[in-house]
Amino acid sequence: IPRWEYLVSALIKMRPTCISRLAATSIIASSCRVRVRYAPSPTGYLHLGGLRTALFNYLFAKRNNGDFVLRIEDTDRARFVDGSGEQIADILRWARIEPTEGAYFGGGQHGPYFQSQRTDLYREKAAELVDRGEAYPCFCSTERLSRLRDELSRKGMPSTYDRHCRSIPKDEAQRRISMGAPHVIRFKAPLSHDGIVVEDMVRGKITFGSSHVDDAILLKSDKHPTYHLASVIDDHCMGISHVLRGEEWLSSAPKHMLLFKALDWAPPVFAHLPLLLNVDRAKLSKRQQHASVSYYVDRGFLPEAVINFVSLLGWNPKTTKEIFNLNELVNEFSLGNVQKGGAVVDESRMMWMNREHLRRRVPENLGIITDEYAEIIFAVQNAAKATIPSLSGAMVNEKRLAKLIPAVVEHVDVAAEIGTNFPFLFSDPDLSSDAASTFLSSFWGTPSTMILSNLIKGLSEIKEADWNPPTIKKELKVRNQIES
The missing domain is CATH 1.10.1160.10 (Glutamyl-trna Synthetase; Domain 2)
Incomplete structure (x- = not known):
């Protein structure tokens, strides 16, 4: 058919949000709305790599006046950790990079945002792929697959499925299913192609050969989807225009491109972010x-x-x-x-x-306590109280700490260290202790005693309204001249 008719036909099949993805091919102007997603699995604590992925998605969305979606990919029930999804959301709030829609953030029109609540949709699309001849039931037992992996390993070959069930006629496969035979649904990857091209916004044009794509499982025997199927369906249905994710998912990109094609959907634009490394250049482990x-x-x-x-x-x-x-x-x-x-x-x-x-959080005008400075003061208060249980409330009141913190902030890494590393700022020393007695016996009556006594006298005469660095430095200079 003529090129223009083909283009119109393809556009009619798409939802409006999908058309924006064609901007990457220069067919249509790139003025459509950007929609990105952060899609963690709730299998443990949020690590730096996950936060980096969330942040880059947030920044890209904000920079392009787009939407930042939080989707929870919780279909792996064996590795699910209760409460980890909530912890991820709490850290996003703490970091001030809140999604514009999604799980734990008020939902939205593209929900539900938990994959465990979308299983009917995944099963429907898997059945559709089977009907189209783009997928097939696989009845291979775990024992057979284990023997296959061992055999391939001995030969030094990649551990890929041998497509044993791919040629089973549809009516025979349906008969086995009706008899209750355990099975999975596998993607029918092309046996040969000229290469699968992924236009990556970080890495440029990448071409994957046939060896990078096998007949991946789409639907497991328990009827739950794998990452590949669920991710592709959700990215389409949620109108995701760009997928920013870690480099570890780069090898999945050709599978996803083929799945989008099999479902007659335009793919999003991909950007795979670099790995995180330790100082010794070894890969950063989530367990560290x-x-x-x-x-x-x-x-x-x-x-x-x-x-x-x-x-x-x-x-x-x-x-x-x-x-x-x-x-x-x-x-x-x-x-x-x-x-x-x-x-x-x-x-x-x-x-x-x-x-x-x-x-930077310490304001120039110490008479004004900003919300951010109040958080610093609160951290110092808690640390000081934990260090000195008998601490007087007057020693850590907000106004006193607001003036005290600037004097020592240069000497700490975190705010709480002001409360733990400088106890003399919050309570008088115990002069009855053995350590104090030993020190005083060797110190008392020396010239240093007179110098310090004179210094204390001079500082105590400064009025509170004049208690500032210039006045203190001036007084110290005067006392130093007197002692000299």
């Missing part, structure tokens, strides 16, 4: 303590510091500037500046960034 976002939350790191640090894991702002707030990141972010190579997670660098952001 410093890979968990909660590790930094519990230690008192500021959300803006963690976000700043994570934003630079694989993204280069093309400037010497290193400290960014969230609004600045939105304005600067571009997928074109995301690198292909792995990004190193250096905890000492995270610590430095936290110190920088901690100082």
